[in-house]
Amino acid sequence: MAETKKFAMVVSEGGFDKAMMAMMMANTAASMGIETHIFYTFFGLNLLKKGAKPKMPGMMRLFTGMMIKKMKGIGIDGYQEQMDMAKELGVKIYACNTSMNMMGIKQEDLIDGVTVLGAAAFLDIGTDSDMQLFIG
Amino acid sequence: MVIIMDKNDTLDAKGLMCPMPIVKLAKKMKDLKVGEVLELIADDVGSKEDVPAWCKRTGNDLVGQKEEGGAFYFYIKKVQ
Numbered sequence: 001m002a003e004t005k006k007f008a009m010v011v012s013e014g015g016f017d018k019a020m021m022a023m024m025m026a027n028t029a030a031s032m033g034i035e036t037h038i039f040y041t042f043f044g045l046n047l048l049k050k051g052a053k054p055k056m057p058g059m060m061r062l063f064t065g066m067m068i069k070k071m072k073g074i075g076i077d078g079y080q081e082q083m084d085m086a087k088e089l090g091v092k093i094y095a096c097n098t099s100m101n102m103m104g105i106k107q108e109d110l111i112d113g114v115t116v117l118g119a120a121a122f123l124d125i126g127t128d129s130d131m132q133l134f135i136g
Numbered sequence: 137m138v139i140i141m142d143k144n145d146t147l148d149a150k151g152l153m154c155p156m157p158i159v160k161l162a163k164k165m166k167d168l169k170v171g172e173v174l175e176l177i178a179d180d181v182g183s184k185e186d187v188p189a190w191c192k193r194t195g196n197d198l199v200g201q202k203e204e205g206g207a208f209y210f211y212i213k214k215v216q
Contacts (some may be wrong), residue, residue, distance in 0.1 A: 025155075028155035028159065030162075031159045031161070031162035031187075032158070032162070074151070
């Protein structure tokens with residue numbers, strides 16, 4: 001077996017496309033045995049709220065339902081199902097502490113299994129990783 | 137590569153697009169014992185590259201592969 005690799009991702013936007021891309025990438029990585037970490041910051045934090053239903057950005061938001069339907073048609077689960085899968089696969093999910101304060105979001109507003117971190121703690125994980133991606 | 141071995145189980149991932157065949161493959165392989173072979177059937181063109189990459193990364197053996205009737209068949213032996 002190839003040595004265990006580490007993958008760190010930052011998600012700073014809360015739109016449907018960013019949300020899904022991050023989840024699909026993370027779940028694929030975790031399925032490949034890659035240790036996966038996602039840090040949600042700024043508007044990305046909205047994706048960690050309980051019952052989050054992300055929409056496409058701007059005017060495209062009107063087409064969100066159509067996109068969800070299209071994705072279902074090719075066997076891709078919805079956002080919440082993907083998030084549940086990520087947790088099941090052991091993907092580590094972090095919320096940015098400063099963004100939470102800035103946006104008035106409390107830990108109890110967030111889904112279970114989220115760890116609240118500061119930037120330094122996440123950068124420590126990131127510098128230790130083999131691959132880093134920024135989704136924003 | 138066309139060395140096809142006896143299979144112990146089959147996973148039909150037809151109709152599923154990347155990354156679902158890989159996610160389902162990873163889950164399914166957990167149920168297999170070391171030495172057993174899984175047949176994975178997919179029709180996503182991406183799986184032609186994705187499945188070998190998954191095998192390489194996870195250290196499992198891709199012991200056979202074929203294309204038939206527009207679908208891709210992979211035979212994956214569990215190593216660990």
